[in-house]
Structures are given as C-alpha cells and as structure tokens.
Amino acid sequence: xxxxxxxxxxxxxxxxxxxxxxxxxxxxxxxxxxxxxxxxxxxxxxxxxxxxxxxxxxxxxxxxxxxxxxxxxxxxxxxxxxxxxxxxxxxxxxxxxxxxxxxxxxxxxxxxxxxxxxxxxxxxxxxxxxxxxxxxxxxxxxxxxxxxxxxxxxxxxxxxxxxxxxxxxxxxxxxxxxxxxxxxxxxxxxxxxxxxxxxxxxxxxxxxxxxxxxxxxxxxxxxxxxxxxxxxxxxxxxxxxxxxxxxxxxxxxxxxxxxxxxxxxxxxxxxxxxxxxxxxxxxxxxxxxxxxxxxxxxxxxxxxxxxxxxxxxxxxxxxxxxx
Numbered sequence: 592x593x594x595x596x597x598x599x600x601x602x603x604x605x606x607x608x609x610x611x612x613x614x615x616x617x618x619x620x621x622x623x624x625x626x627x628x629x630x631x632x633x634x635x636x637x638x639x640x641x642x643x644x645x646x647x648x649x650x651x652x653x654x655x656x657x658x659x660x661x662x663x664x665x666x667x668x669x670x671x672x673x674x675x676x677x678x679x680x681x682x683x684x685x686x687x688x689x690x691x692x693x694x695x696x697x698x699x700x701x702x703x704x705x706x707x708x709x710x711x712x713x714x715x716x717x718x719x720x721x722x723x724x725x726x727x728x729x730x731x732x733x734x735x736x737x738x739x740x741x742x743x744x745x746x747x748x749x750x751x752x753x754x755x756x757x758x759x760x761x762x763x764x765x766x767x768x769x770x771x772x773x774x775x776x777x778x779x780x781x782x783x784x785x786x787x788x789x790x791x792x793x794x795x796x797x798x799x800x801x802x803x804x805x806x807x808x809x810x811x812x813x814x815x816x817x818x819x820x821x822x823x824x825x826x827x828x829x830x831x832x833x834x835x836x837x838x839x840x841x842x843x844x845x846x847x848x849x850x851x852x853x854x855x856x857x858x859x860x861x862x863x864x865x866x867x868x869x870x871x872x873x874x875x876x877x878x879x880x881x882x883x884x885x886x887x888x889x890x891x892x893x894x895x896x897x898x899x900x901x902x903x904x905x906x907x908x909x910x911x912x913x914x
Contacts, residue, residue: 600712602723603644606637607705613698638697639668641704648711650721661721673697769807770800771878771905774859786912787866794863795909797876798856801843810879811839812886812903815866816896818873830896835886836864836874866913874911877903 613633643665651660676696712720774796775782784793801807817832839860846857866872877899886892892899900906 597717597720597722600644600648600709600721600723603641603705603708603712606641607702609633610637610698610701610705613694616694633701634673634697635669636662636665637669638672638701638704639670640665641701641708642672643668644708644721645704645711648708648715648721649719672700676700767803769803769809769878769880769905770798771876771907772798773876773907773909774798776861783909784911785909786914789867789869789913790865792863792865794861796859797839797862798859799841799843799878800857801845802848803880804845806842806844807880808842808882809840810881810883811841811860812877812879812883812899813837813839813862813864814875814877814899815868816873816875817870830893832891833893833896833899834868834891835888837862837888838883838886866911869913871910871912874909875900876907878905878907880904 610633612629616630640661643661647661677693680693680696772780773783774780776794776796778796783795787793797811799809799811801809813836815832815834815836816830818830839862841858841860843858866874879902
C-alpha cells in the first residue's frame with residue numbers, strides 16, 4: 592500500500608513542528624539524554640532540509656532533487672548553517688556564552704525558511720512538486736545483488752544508530768583539574784600581606800575547588816623560603832633555607848564545571864600566621880592530592896627542598912618582607 596501526501600508538504604510541516612522542541616527545551620530549561628536525542632535533528636538535519644526545499648521544491652528532474660539526495664545534502668548543509676549562525680553570534684555582544692539565544696536563532700531560521708518553503712511548494716506546478724510517498728508493501732528483491740544491497744544498508748543503519756546512541760548516552764570525557772587560589776583578607780585578588788613586622792599577625796584566604804571527577808583528600812603545606820639567590824647557570828632558584836610553617840587537610844567531593852552559572856567557592860580557609868624572622872621571604876603554599884610526610888614546625892628542611900617542591904600538585908606563593 593502506497594500513501595502519497597500531494598495536498599500539502601508534510602515533510603516541511605513536520606520539520607517545522609519538530610523544530611519547536613528547541614523552544615520547549617529553552618522555555619522549560621530541561622536537560623537529559625532524551626531531549627538531546629530529540630534536539631539533534633533540529634541542528635544537524637532540519638535547517639539544511641528546509642533551506643534545500645526552499646531552493647528546490649520540485650521533484651527529481653533537471654530542476655529538482657530526489658529524496659535520497661535531499662537527505663544526504665541536508666546533513667552537510669545543516670552543519671554549515673548552524674556553524675555560520677554560531678560565527679555570527681560570536682561577533683555580537685552576547686557571544687557564544689548564551690546557548691539559549693543561539694538555540695532560538697536556529698529555531699527562527701528553521702521556521703522562517705519552512706514558511707518560505709511551503710509558499711514555494713504551493714507556487715510550483717502540482718505535477719512538478721516534490722511529494723513524500725510511503726510504500727508499506729513488501730517487495731521481494733528481484734535478484735541477489737538487490738537483496739545484498741538491502742541487507743547491507745539495513746546493517747549500516749543499525750550500526751550507525753547504535754554508535755550514535757552510545758555516543759550520546761556514554762559519559763563525556765572532561766578535563767580533570769583543581770582550582771587552587773589565594774585571596775586577600777577583603778576576599779579579592781589584592782590586599783595580600785607584603786610588608787610585615789616581626790611577630791605581626793596577618794591572614795590570607797586559601798581556596799580549593801575539586802574538578803577531579805573523584806573525591807580527593809587535599810593537603811596544603813605552608814613553607815617559608817629564603818630564596819634571594821638566583822642561579823642563572825643552572826636555570827633555577829637556590830634555596831638557602833626552607834622552614835616548615837603549617838599543614839592543612841580537607842576532603843572535597845567533585846564539583847561539576849557549570850559554564851553558564853555564577854562562580855561559587857567550594858572550600859575556603861581563613862589562614863592566620865605570624866613570621867618571626869627578618870628578611871625577604873617567599874611564603875609558599877603547596878597543594879597535594881595524597882597524604883604527605885610529617886614535618887616539625889620551624890625546622891629547616893633545605894636539603895629536601897627540591898624533592899618537596901617537585902612533588903607538589905600545585906604551588907602558590909607570596910613575597911613577604913619582614914622587618
């Protein structure tokens with residue numbers, strides 16, 4: 592049984608209706624694998640198909656295209672259209688940070704192009720219009736070649752669909768990292784203690800955010816280094832003294848990176864300290880993701896300086912002049 596839609600362009604109408612899934616996703620602010628799968632045709636097929644239909648509303652002739660050609664060209668054309676819309680948005684004051692505006696732009700393009708496509712289809716001679724026909728009858732392949740081609744095509748479709756669903760459902764491989772920072776007492780990247788008197792109490796804010804995709808036992812070690820000599824020959828700093836000051840430990844769970852949300856701290860510690868030596872020192876904050884050795888406060892570990900500094904996951908420091 593064959594069903595033909597010759598009264599109206601049902602393929603164009605369905606494409607426009609399907610495009611409104613983008614609007615629902617933006618308005619309802621929903622996420623999930625199902626919405627991703629439903630929204631992918633709106634980005635990688637529908638815009639190109641509607642634009643192609645606007646340009647070629649006739650069936651397969653010297654001035655028209657067939658169904659297979661339309662599907663194949665539409666995929667590549669959609670990628671081009673969405674890319675150009677993205678490039679255009681990148682030069683606006685919004686940029687590419689607002690995904691919802693970019694999504695709505697693709698929706699407006701698809702609906703606008705679809706309306707023009709419907710108009711062009713009705714303006715075309717009925718005998719020349721591209722019409723969608725569905726054949727529900729099973730025809731036995733006439734020869735082995737045709738049967739082999741049919742089976743191969745079906746297998747490729749199943750394999751492609753399986754890989755596609757696996758790619759969408761499987762967890763994404765994201766970069767693992769830790770945010771490690773120091774702030775002044777005013778909670779800004781300024782106002783750090785630079786000039787101190789012997790025995791003067793001061794403080795800084797130590798911050799950590801875990802993006803390692805696992806729970807991490809962090810250790811922060813604070814060291815006071817006399818590093819006034821620079822060894823240009825060996826290309827490194829000559830540590831004259833390295834005194835152990837303090838150690839802080841904390842356990843933090845993984846926090847997802849949310850690009851569109853306002854930045855929020857996960858763990859911060861108001862660290863107060865005093866320095867009892869005169870001179871220009873480098874106050875070093877070393878971050879470790881595993882347990883470290885035990886050290887005695889005030890003891891000089893100059894002989895182990897290179898080993899300790901190299902084993903740290905991250906390092907921050909302040910230059911402090913104590914008088």
